[in-house]
Amino acid sequence: MRTDRAAAAAARASTCTALLAACFATQAAAQSITAVSYGGSYQKASTEAWFEPFAAATGIRVDVEDFTGGLAQIRAQVEVGNVYWDVVDLNVSDVTLACDEGLLEYIDAEMLPPGPDGTPAAEDFAPGTLSDCGAGVVVWSTIYAFDASRFQGAGPETIADFFDLEKFPGRRGMRRVPMFNLEFALMADNVPAEEVYGLLDTPEGLDRAFRKLDTIKDHVVWWEAGAQPPQMLADGEVVMSTAYNGRIFNAQVLEDQPFAIVWDGQLLDINQLAIVAGTPRVEEAMRLVSFASTAEALAALGRRISYGPARASAAPLITTHLETGVEMGPHLPTHPSNMTGALWRDWAWWVDNQDVLNERFSAWLAR
């Protein structure tokens, strides 16, 4: 009895010392940084593929926070001069906007790691995935998906089918923003992908896109968060919905949902890692960005969620899904079989036009 108690006390004492030692160790390295991502399965994948291995390799702890995109919080932190976010995962239009406003640190391509065979980063990254303030990580896509169990016979196959209420009756889910929807509308109206933005730049083209949206407006359920479309499909709230391809993939392989993706007319997008301007931990932040943008780290992400890698050398490393062993290739937006009829979202055009179009879209919704 007595020895038991003594042993317990000794054990307690040694735990305390160990904890203290750990405390001092982290203190000495002074190291923890904050990375910000979108929550859900994407954040889980980034944590496993980037943040945890980075912490293990460098001893710098990464605190992960989530946000819903946009620049309001970053701008507030920079304007007030109290920056507590270090690395942020942003889409390329937000990186451009924030970079012009001085909200992000510059990231030079030379600071990024070369490919496994020594190819310099500037050549290894796909065109358009690097910018003044961002290092490209993933190529993702807005597609539309449907619940195959709800269609007897052939399901929808083209983007035009999404707007075809006669052939495929039922409610549709769409994101409550003009972005994506205007492009989909024109492509469904038989405009070839490469002519979409040229046409949207004219008043007639815009009117045409809104007229096309008019045809299904009464049958649309609008969503806002990426987690909603798979939920709405599973609940039977809608028969088909636009969605981010990774979310649908997850529902397919992890939850065995009978969902199918229509790749025709998919809208490709790029996300980049960026560093908030004025963070006192800029060196550690840059180390994390370098770490996460290696081919190995991008492949580690690509084996967890079906978003394509931003650099060429990572593509062959993405073999099977880690959890289920599913072949990843055909599920990536950039796979050749998915690229017919695909459109790269023109972020520069949206940066210029989103203010007016958001007002017009809100007015259109309210009518």
Next chain:
Amino acid sequence: MGLVLPLLVFLGVTFLAPLATMLLRSVHDPVVADALPATLAALREWEGEGLPPEAVYEAAARELGSAREARTLGQVAGRVNRLQSGLRSVLTRTARDLDDVAGGPWREAMAGMDSAWVDPGTWHAIRAAGERFTARHYLNAVDMRRLPDGSVAPQPEERRIYLPLLWRTLLVSLAITVFCLILGYPIAHLIAHAPPRRGNLLLALVLVPFWTSLLVRTTSWIVLLQTQGVINDILVAIGLVGDDGRLSMVYNMTGTLVAMTHVLLPFMVLPLYSVMRSIPPLHMRAAASMGATPAQAFRRVYWPQTLPGVGAGSLLVFILAIGYYITPALVGGSSGQLISNMVAYHMQTSLNWGLAAALGALLLVGVLVLYLLYDRLVGVERMSLG
């Protein structure tokens, strides 16, 4: 006096100062004026017809370059872009291209970079964005705009959005106030005149939802009201509606009205309850003994005495409803959005804080006007929160 000083300081820091900043932000926007002072000064010489003189181009070329170096160009370009779409990229691209230009003539150099530089509209937009003190956020908030010649005109029809939304917000808040009154009055009466044990139990039933998280209550309504939700399932099960005719009760105006009425109901019940409890039951018995029918007694004796509670509850519910944000955002879909959702959009997404401030100021004025109106008609000193 010394004892209330901490409270006054607290109020000043957390309430009055932010309010003043917001009001200032709605009319004051120095970003463009600070970044392009010489350009704007040179533009003042320009009549507004044809193209501005070379001096304007020269100053603009110099100041766009220095704004780019100071990394304020993004904010400048963003503000000009709000007045004319497409100019954001023109400004940022030109500033970048100008790095390679050694000297003038600047007009030809800039015209070669983008044809927007030989469009007088571009210069009108820059001049308008350069106003240090401006009414354009308020104009924008009431769907108006300033034309290049200085006159004020309504926005093109497809962009009119804020006035209809303001109207809708007022009407919805009014409707919710009426619903709360109709639902809350009998409940408050029941609680106030029930035996104490039962009264306390009923009061707890009002208070428990009041203490429950707003998000929980709102999402519960989604579970109840959605097309595959509890209510629709019951209606289909008892055969009242067919499986393909399920009712849309959420993600639209119905959802907003139902959820907000429920969320705000306690704010009506509690003031009514405390006023009703102070009305002696003897009054009604006295009225009856003098030959009044129950309806007469209610109308002439009971109702007038509850008016202070009705006023307090209605004003409270209305003012809370007019600024409500999270419930319409979650259950309102596209037709159930209110003006505060637009304020949130401009705060968080478009980063047009000036416009958000102007919309907020309009709401503030609306509430103050109503308060004064109420004071005139009923008298604030008659309002009772119990």
